[in-house]
Amino acid sequence: MDYEIAAPEPAGLVASLGALGYSLSDAVADLVDNSISAAASRLDVDFTWAGTDSWIAVSDDGHGMSADELVTAMTVAARWSADRATRDLGRFGMGLKSASFSQSGLFTVVSRRADTDWQVRTWDRRLIEVTGEWRLLHYCPPSAVPIVERLLEHLDYGTVVVWQRLRGYEDVDAENRRAQISFHDGADRVARHLGVTFARYVEDSRLTLSVNGEAVTPWDPFLLEHPSTISQPPEELPLAGHLVGIRPYVLPSLHRLAEAEAAKAGGVRGWQRQQGFYVYRRDRLISAGSWLGLRGLRTEERFNLARIAIDIPAETDAMWQVDVRKASVTAPVLLRPSLLRIATNARKAAAESVRFRGQLASREHDTGLHFAWNIKRKAGTISCSINRNHPVIRALLDEFKDDPAQIKAVLRLLEETVPIAGLRALHETDTADDPQPFHTIDATNDSDAVAQQILALMIASGRSRSDALGVLRQMQPFDQIDGFWTEDVPDPSPSDCPVPK
Structure with a gap:
């Protein structure tokens, strides 16, 4: 058999691992998976803002790792075929590495079993790129030492993962208020995501979760405690x-x-x-x-x-x-x-x-979703009117405030020509060919283009970019489809956003 060993180039593989599509929330959740697999009962996530030197850490009180186990954990896909314990949430043996490389260029893991000393290993992406080798460092980088010392104060054993050189914040000054807001928004998203993803663990007290010292609230999608469920x-x-x-x-x-x-x-x-x-x-x-x-x-x-x-x-x-x-x-x-x-x-x-009752109640008890139409029933008659309080409609009216007659005429024309007969015929049966928002061949381009125009309109009306994106995510039909407004990543260009008042 003639063959060659075609080993993957380290820097390229690291770049590929970092491009698997992890959001910040997904990446932190992957580390929580490892903590649960290690039988942790408490887990803390810390976000600390310091501009370029900002860091994120995940600490747990699980059973920890020996030196050999830590090296295995830091090796890409080292356990992809291993038999897993019933509590093990791993899948390919890549979670720690792929999640960490997706969010940071430098990450350190410190771990200790109850019967061993603290062990430490560090991956430095720059070093891998310069040397072209998988050089797993046996020490904390100097910038991580005070972070690790602080986090280990209350741990007798367990594992701490520290992310530095965070993606999106490589060259950001600590005084950049917009970037700071984006960073803390990321912490809020992570807390919500963990409350959804690990709700069962938190609800039955198998795991205590906190983000920046605040307990994570579990989210029950089924309202199991409500008598009407x-x-x-x-x-x-x-x-x-x-x-x-x-x-x-x-x-x-x-x-x-x-x-x-x-x-x-x-x-x-x-x-x-x-x-x-x-x-x-x-x-x-x-x-x-x-x-x-x-x-x-x-x-x-x-x-x-x-x-x-x-x-x-x-x-x-x-x-x-x-x-x-x-x-x-x-x-x-x-x-x-x-x-x-x-x-x-x-x-x-x-x-x-x-x-009937529920459809109308969903409009009246709206939980933040922005509907373009108001549907009401009064004196036995159903009326459909365009919602003048919709953020986009309101911004449009403000844009034409000097001469609003034309835009108001267009809105009234749309209200008076709702195709009721056509809609009734369309919905006689629940068919798979009913129209769906932005469901054409060019759906992604169309939805992005329309969303960009709406975003620009809201920003022009005085909203900050982050506020406008929040409104867009709760607006029909963008609440039903994915696009730039749903991406769970820091704004790569914080300087493009207006400073909130």
Whole structure:
């Protein structure tokens, strides 16, 4: 056999690991996975702003690692084929490295088992690029020493991961207020994401989580404590010698929820993007609020109350196509007919629950989602009017405030010509060919172009960029699709944003 050893070039592989698509929240969650696998009962995430010298650290009180175990943990894909314990949330043996390289150019891991001394190893991306070698350092870089000393004060054993040279902040002055706001916004997003992803662990006290000293609040997507939540019969579907647990829920109609309850149940993305399947792997949430691409299942407002929990065995990861980031799955072909049946029944029950009263209540108890239309029923008549308080409409009216007659005439014309007959014919049946927002061949370009114009309009009306992006994320139809407004990364050009007053 003739062959050559074609080893990957270290710097190129590191760059590839850093480009796997991790958001900051996904990356921190990957480190939490490792802490849970190490039987940690407490985990703290620290964000410290210092401009270019800003850092993020994750500390846990798990069982820690010996020197050999730490080297293995720092080696790319060293455990990809290893048998894993039942509490192990790992997938490919790449999480620590890929997550860390995606967010930092320098990261240090310090760990100790109860029967050993503290061990330390560091990856320096610049050193890898200069030497072309996998030189795993046996010490803390000087800039990390005071950070590690501070974090170890309250740990007898466990593991600390410190990220430095953070992506997006390599050349940012500590006095840059816009960058500082972006940095702390990232900490808030991480706290919310951890509360969603590890809710089961926090709720049953298996894990205490905090971000910058504040306890992470778990988020229950199914409102299990609410008396009006309907739990449909559970099922177990066989797959490759294992059982996949399914439990559908129909949430209470919004008129049965207090304002605070409705806002919390809507989650970070809003009610419409939270409907669908919630896929858990060893109690860790992988996918939240998706119909998994099943044929004919579209996201519609009338199905907002349908949420379905799926518990998949880790042994079936390959069949579910769990990705490296543990952030997405694909339904196995063998289960799709059963999942479609279960989802159809849950959607039907949810639609019945919101019919008429619920549809109107969802508008009246809006939890931050911006609707372009107001729908009201008064004296037996339903009226449709354009929402003048919609951020874009309001900004447009302000733009034409010197001569608003023309724009007002256009709005009135649209209100008086709503194609009721056509819509009624279209929705006689629930068909898969109903129009969807930005669902053409050029959908991504179209939605981005429209969103950029709306963003510019809101900024011109006096909003900061971060505020305008927050509004855009809660605006139909952008609350239902992904684009630059949903990217969970620091603004790469903080200087382009107006300084908030």
